[in-house]
Amino acid sequence: MPAPGTGAGSGRGGMTGSTRRQFLLGGAVAGVGAATAIGADHALNTTPSTEEASVPLNGQETVPFHGTHQAGIDTDAQAHGLFVALDLLDTTDRDDLARMMRILTDDAARLTQGSPALADSEPELALSPARLTVTFGFGPRFVARAQGEAPGWLKALPSFTVDRLLPEFSDGDVLLQIAADDPLTVAHAARMLLKDARSFASVRWSQQGFRRAHGSVRPGTTMRNLFGQVDGTSNPAPGTADFDQVVWNGEGWLAGGTSAVVRRIGMDLDKWDRLDRGGREQAVGRFLSNGAPLTGTNEFDEPDFEATTPIGFPVIPEFSHVRRARSENPAERIFRRGYNYDDRPAGGAVSRSGLIFVSFQADVARQFVPVQTRLDQLDLLNEWTVPIGSAVFVIPPGCSEDGFVGDTLLTGKQAPQ
Amino acid sequence: MNNQLTIRQSKTQSKTMTASTSTRLGALLAAAALALAGCGTTVGATDGGADGSASSAGQSVAIADGWVKAAGSGMSAAFGGLTNSGSGDVTVVSATTEASSMLELHETVENEAGEMIMREIEGGFVIPAGDTLSLEPGGNHIMLMDLTDPLEAGEEVAFTLTFSDESTYEFTVPVKDYSGANENYVGGDPEPEMGDADAGADGTGTEG
Ligand code: HEM
Ligand SMILES: [Cu+2]
Numbered sequence: 180m181p182a183p184g185t186g187a188g189s190g191r192g193g194m195t196g197s198t199r200r201q202f203l204l205g206g207a208v209a210g211v212g213a214a215t216a217i218g219a220d221h222a223l224n225t226t227p228s229t230e231e232a233s234v235p236l237n238g239q240e241t242v243p244f245h246g247t248h249q250a251g252i253d254t255d256a257q258a259h260g261l262f263v264a265l266d267l268l269d270t271t272d273r274d275d276l277a278r279m280m281r282i283l284t285d286d287a288a289r290l291t292q293g294s295p296a297l298a299d300s301e302p303e304l305a306l307s308p309a310r311l312t313v314t315f316g317f318g319p320r321f322v323a324r325a326q327g328e329a330p331g332w333l334k335a336l337p338s339f340t341v342d343r344l345l346p347e348f349s350d351g352d353v354l355l356q357i358a359a360d361d362p363l364t365v366a367h368a369a370r371m372l373l374k375d376a377r378s379f380a381s382v383r384w385s386q387q388g389f390r391r392a393h394g395s396v397r398p399g400t401t402m403r404n405l406f407g408q409v410d411g412t413s414n415p416a417p418g419t420a421d422f423d424q425v426v427w428n429g430e431g432w433l434a435g436g437t438s439a440v441v442r443r444i445g446m447d448l449d450k451w452d453r454l455d456r457g458g459r460e461q462a463v464g465r466f467l468s469n470g471a472p473l474t475g476t477n478e479f480d481e482p483d484f485e486a487t488t489p490i491g492f493p494v495i496p497e498f499s500h501v502r503r504a505r506s507e508n509p510a511e512r513i514f515r516r517g518y519n520y521d522d523r524p525a526g527g528a529v530s531r532s533g534l535i536f537v538s539f540q541a542d543v544a545r546q547f548v549p550v551q552t553r554l555d556q557l558d559l560l561n562e563w564t565v566p567i568g569s570a571v572f573v574i575p576p577g578c579s580e581d582g583f584v585g586d587t588l589l590t591g592k593q594a595p596q
Numbered sequence: 597m598n599n600q601l602t603i604r605q606s607k608t609q610s611k612t613m614t615a616s617t618s619t620r621l622g623a624l625l626a627a628a629a630l631a632l633a634g635c636g637t638t639v640g641a642t643d644g645g646a647d648g649s650a651s652s653a654g655q656s657v658a659i660a661d662g663w664v665k666a667a668g669s670g671m672s673a674a675f676g677g678l679t680n681s682g683s684g685d686v687t688v689v690s691a692t693t694e695a696s697s698m699l700e701l702h703e704t705v706e707n708e709a710g711e712m713i714m715r716e717i718e719g720g721f722v723i724p725a726g727d728t729l730s731l732e733p734g735g736n737h738i739m740l741m742d743l744t745d746p747l748e749a750g751e752e753v754a755f756t757l758t759f760s761d762e763s764t765y766e767f768t769v770p771v772k773d774y775s776g777a778n779e780n781y782v783g784g785d786p787e788p789e790m791g792d793a794d795a796g797a798d799g800t801g802t803e804g
Contacts (some may be wrong), residue, residue, distance in 0.1 A: 278750025282770065297663040298675075298772040378666070378749045378773050 211541040237360055237393050238307035244291045246577040247435045247595050248427065249584065251312035252453065252516070252539050253417035255398065257358040259365045260388040260518040262350025262441055262535060263373070264318075264570060265380035266376025273325055279379040280315070284583035286371050296371045309361035309393070311368055315584045316354030316572030317441050324352075327432060327588045332543035333573050336440070339555040340564060348443045351383045356439070356537075360393035384568070386443060387542035388518020389533040403471060405519050405532045406451055406563070408463055412478055412502070415514055425512050428541040432587040435576030435595070438543045440513075442536040443520070443568030449528065451563045453493025460557040464499030472501070498561040503553050511549045513538040533564075543571055640766050654763030656682025657723065662769035664695075664740070665777055666749045673702070673777055674738040674755060675731045676769060680723040687760040688721040695753045696740035703736050704779055713780045714739070720760065733777035751775045 215395050242250045271279070286296040291311045295302035322329040330476040335350060354370055359365050373382065390402045404410040415422040451459070456467060464482065465472050472482035476493050484502060486494040494503050506512070515538045524533040540546040554561070575585050579595040619740075662676030672695075680686050691699045703717040712734065721736060723729045731737045738755065747753065754768045 273751075275748075278748065282750040282772070285770065297661055297770065298665075298774045300774075300776060375749065375773055 195291055204375075205401045207227060222429045225365075235521055236307075237519050238309045239293065240360075241292050242310050242312050244313075245580050245595070246576075249314045249436075250291070251314035251358055251575060252426065252514075252574070253313050253422065254310070254358075255417075256390060256402065256516055256518075257312070257340050258390050258393050259308050259362045260356065260358040260390075260535070260537075261365050262386045262388070262537070263355040263357070263369060264383040264385075264441075265353040265376055266374040266383045266437045267324060267380045269380075271324065271379045273589065275379055276321065276325055276585070277583075278584040279376060280589065281583045282375045283313075283315065283372055284578060284585075286375055287315075287340075287368075287406075287584075288580075290368045290371060296375075299371060301332070301367060303359065304367035307361055307364055309359045310541040311357070311359040311364050313368060313372065314354075314356040314439075314574065316356070316574045317585065317588070318350065318354070318570070318572055320352045320354040322573065322588065325585075328431070330428075330433060330438075330542070330573060332438065332545075332548075333571060336551065336569055336571060338541075339551060339566070341555050341561050341564075342569070343356070343565050343567055344569050345567050348386065348419060348570075351437045351569050351572070353380055354439060354441065354570070354572040354574075379489045386441075386520060386535050386568070388520050390518060402517075402519075404517075404534055405446055405448060405521065406459070407465075407467055409465065409478060410517070410534075411468050411515055412465070413505075415512065422514065424541075425546070426514050426539050426541060430593050432487065432591075433573060433575065434587075437539045437541055437574045438547075439572045439574050440538045440540075440543060440547050440570070441568070441570045442566050443533065444536050445531070445565045445567050447563045447565070448530045450530055454563075461496050462499060462562070464495040464501040481575045496559070498557055500554070500558050503556075503558045504550055506549060506553070508549070511546055513540040513546050513550060533567075536566075539574070634790045651682055651684075652763035653680075653682065653686035653759035653761050654757075654765040655770060656680050656684075657688075657757070657759075657765050659767045659769070660728075662767060662770055663754050663772045663774075664747060665774045666747050666771050667740075667743060667745045671781075672696070672740040672747055672754075673726075673733075674740065674769060675733065676759075677728045677730050678721070678723055679728040680725055683725050685722060685724045687719070688723070688756045688757050689760050690720070691738045691755055692758075693740065693753060693755045694744065695747060696743050698741040698771045700741055701736075702739045704734055709782060715781075718725060735775070735777065737777070795797055 242254050244250060267276075289296050290305055291308055291313060293306055293308040295305040298306060317325075319329060319333050322333060338344075353376070355369070357365050357372070359368070359369050391400070401409050401411045415425045428434065428436050428438070454462070460466055460473060470478040472485045472495060473478055474483040475481070482495055482501060482505075484493065484505075485496055488494055493502075497503075515536070517537045518535045520533055520535055524531045538547060575588060577595060578584050578586055580596070582592055657678055657680050659676045661679055662674065664674040665672045674691075674693075678688070688701060691701065693699060700716045701721055702714045704714045705711055708715045713739070716739075719734065720727055721731075729736065749771050751771045752768045753771060754766060756764050756766045759762050
């Protein structure tokens with residue numbers, strides 16, 4: 180997450196002390212061989228001495244599971260994100276949904292804290308949570324089966340002219356967003372959850388995404404997408420009143436929840452290659468070097484949309500992505516938390532890459548749709564991007580220790596305060 | 597949640613327990629579901645001894661990470677860690693649940709042919725003072741010999757253990773979808789009904 184005030188330049192600075200020490204420890208384990216490795220392993224499984232405690236392994240880091248909101252939204256984005264959509268079986272009724280969510284919640288509560296799930300057949304894989312979060316979302320049919328009141332925006336987005344949507348990347352009844360700094364942790368959590376979901380639902384689609392590996396760049400550095408752009412700068416910052424207002428919904432069973440829009444957007448890297456650096460920066464309205472607006476010098480400088488060139492053109496072009504994505508209406512804002520994807524190239528091409536665009540907002544119709552509509556009408560970036568998947572989910576609030584995710588919908592329980 | 601199960605050790609009286617065990621399974625599941633988040637939970641313990649001593653086996657034992665394998669019909673098995681926090685060894689001599697008309701306490705051993713088989717353990721499960729007995733696939737377990745209804749993933753099932761001092765301990769555990777626990781069974785029943793399609797197809801009895 181970009182922390183406002185963190186200058187773009189500071190992202191390039193050296194490692195922090197602890198990160199550096201962690202790196203050195205990692206090197207020792209890999210390089211010196213079995214004896215050291217066993218030592219490190221042993222250290223993990225015993226009460227840490229003060230010295231060991233000062234070099235925490237990132238694999239041991241946990242994100243709390245229970246609370247007012249589900250984790251994985253205001254959580255500093257982890258390196259690996261897996262998005263899985265499920266289709267409910269025809270036989271799955273309201274009671275079954277409660278049983279399913281109870282079991283999946285129990286799995287997530289244990290795995291995110293570094294404990295094996297119940298009946299975990301590979302319990303050792305659970306011992307390095309690496310900031311694992313599991314975030315559950317419900318599609319329109321889930322809420323209908325639950326006989327709950329669906330928010331008006333819980334439906335497929337209106338179709339846009341840029342869309343080339345494929346059913347195999349669209350829609351779904353349940354969303355699992357599984358994210359951690361370790362891909363093995365993600366794979367194990369996904370397998371455990373899917374095993375426990377299989378008597379209620381089947382896998383509809385699955386999308387694997389990544390950001391920089393943990394420790395490659397300073398924590399808090401805004402991510403880069405595969406166009407090389409700094410992507411996420413003008414997001415509301417978690418922990419601020421602004422973020423809370425953009426993201427959290429306050430209505431009924433959904434209080435403390437939000438919505439997720441998940442769009443798979445292909446990025447034509449071969450075509451992008453033909454564009455020079457100046458053209459690339461004009462397309463977005465920001466510099467590639469550090470993400471600063473074309474009217475500024477640091478990443479978090481406010482763009483000046485009024486500034487003009489000596490011959491009278493706007494410095495940040497009218498057709499640029501940031502100009503078009505920014506609304507005059509402060510209600511029309513979203514929180515983006517996407518991941519890159521890089522598929523196996525097909526048909527003689529050398530790449531098939533893009534962005535798993537993920538945004539959270541209290542109300543899809545009020546916040547997301549106006550932005551996407553404007554981008555559909557005009558956005559130079561559309562020359563190189565094409566949406567090939569789209570899904571909308573309601574993200575229920577978090578749960579307390581004696582509850583489960585979705586209990587406010589499925590049992591009428593009060594949301595945790 | 598903490599990593600570990602939350603064990604609520606309520607000192608429910610035997611009267612309450614007798615009443616609850618005689619309710620329909622469905623009602624029990626519903627009641628359990630309200631109180632639980634998919635965790636094994638202690639419901640209550642009784643002292644069976646006439647003297648009413650405070651340290652009966654039923655009061656010293658608690659289960660953690662308990663679960664039972666989902667199955668359509670036939671057999672299944674329950675697992676978890678039974679910890680004896682008392683100062684004397686305890687022995688589980690039998691188990692009951694509304695989910696199965698018959699239960700056995702099983703161990704898994706190697707037969708003359710070198711195969712792992714499960715069979716009723718002689719003398720019950722002994723849990724030494726201060727120790728934990730792990731009930732796990734491929735090891736000791738509580739065998740549900742004949743399910744009364746399908747055990748569906750996410751349901752909660754109540755069990756009552758009876759100890760050699762006649763005290764009891766009641767707990768509920770969730771049902772989990774699990775494909776392991778398919779050891780061969782050599783027991784009194786010559787043709788045990790199979791717990792699930794897989795186990796039935798390859799002709800082996802299922803542990804759970
Ligand atoms: C592959 C597709 C996309 C790429 C490569 C992309 C890239 C970027 C980049 C580089 C920025 C500037 C830095 C920042 O503030 O994050 C940005 C800003 C933004 N993008 Fe996108 N984006 C894509 C799709 C979308 C979509 C589908 C939406 C919403 C419908 C969207 C909404 C926004 C918004 C709201 C901003 C912030 C504008 C502001 O400064 O107020 N983007 N995007
Ligand atoms: Cu058995």
